[in-house]
Amino acid sequence: MSLRIDNVSKSYGDTTVLEPLSWTAEKGEILAVVGPSGSGKSTLLNLINLSVQPTTGTIHLDGxxxxALSRRRLRDARRKIGTAFQSAALFQRRTVSANVALPLEYLGVEKTQMAEQAASLIKRVGLAERADYYPGQLSGGQKQRVGIARALALNPHVLLADEITSGLDPATTTSILDLIKDLRDELELTVVLVTHEMDVVRAVADKVLYLEEGKVLEYDTATALLRNPLSHVGSQLLNWGQGADGFSSHVDSAGLLDVLYVSDRVPRTWVGDLTVRFNTDVELIEALVEPIRDQQFGRARIRIGDVEKIPAIKTHLAAEGIAVIRDGAE
Structure with a gap:
């Protein structure tokens, strides 16, 4: 099962809000869609569930x-796509159970079966003891859990999540993201997650699509973007010092190198090893190792004493799996 977008665009008259784009999200993947306000993120979600028709292109779900579907067949196919909204969009006069059961009610599911399915979903999102509560009695994170449960009511293959952590505190955000990952694994969901928070992308995204002014500027796996910190998304995901801004904080950039590596593949003594191997001073100016996407990424800024040896050092670092992403001499 997969979700494939081929050459999809959207225009209103002479105004193009989303230029042609193509991407694929496989079963079990979380695709994060990021970008500034007005970049076309919400439009893309509306196109995926076909609440808005694309101007060009095709949308393929499970092949x-x-x-190309008739209205009736499209209605059936759209049940495979569930949507969780930013504000949860709950009905205030309906209990948690009644809110979760709403899609089943519209579908005409028998009451006993509807109640059983709703109870199962509510338990799955960790709110079994609050099934009879009303939205006004819930916290923001609990409301979002109800919205997610409702989005899963029709057993979808795809979950669209529109800014579902916006406005939540860090601890609640983490719990919601953990829930999304658990549901992805248990139900083998494809998740398309719209967010403006890079911490969210770092925590859960398998792939990242970066939009700006309706155009796709970057699209790749999260790991590939992390390995390219000069990319827009990569620099924000790493969020280390000045990153791609270079060595402007140093008056003399001669001998400076910025490097990136996956720390578990590189010996901790690599800086000292350079000193011994090349018989030159190597100063560690700045360094950071942080866990991202289940890997330890390290970044460091070093100064090489003998600048004549930098070409050989760069060749050696590359062979050791340490990428030089900025050379102060260039």
Whole structure:
């Protein structure tokens, strides 16, 4: 099962809000869609569930072209796509159970079966003891859990999550993201997650699509973007010092190198090893190792005493799996 977008665009008259784009999210993947306000993120979600028709292109779910379906068949196919909204969009006069059961109610599911399915979903999102509560009695994170449970009511293959952690405190955000990952694994969901928070991307994204002014500027796996810190997304994901801004904080950039590596593949003594191997002073100016996407990424800024040896040092570092991402002499 997969979700594939081929050459999809959206225009209103002479105004293009989303230029042609193509991407694929496989079963069990979380694709994060990021970008500034007005970049087309919400439009993309509306196109995926076909609440808005694309101007060009096709949308394939599990190999079926949704844009080619009749109205009746499309209605059935859209049940495979669930959506969780930023504000949870709950009905205040309905209990948690009644809110979760709403899609089943619209579908005409028998009451006993509907109650059983709702109870199962509520338990799955950790709110079994609050099934009879009303939204006004819930915290922001609990409301979001109800919204997620409702989005899963029709057993979708795809979950669209629109800014579901916006406005939540860090601890609650973490719990919601853990829930999304658990549901992804248990239900083998494809998740398309719209967010403006890079911490969210760092925590859960398998792939990242960066939009700006309706254009795709970057699209790749999260790991590939992390390995390219000069990319827009990579520099924000790493969030280390001045990153791609270079060595402007140093008056003399001669001999400076910025490097990136996956720390578990590189010996801790690599800086000292350079000193011994090349018989030159190597000063460690700045360094950081942090866990991202289940890997330990390290970044460091070093100064080489003998600048004539930098080409040989760069060749050696590359062979050791340490990428030089900025050379102060260049």
């Amino acid at each position: 079926e072209d949704l844009t």
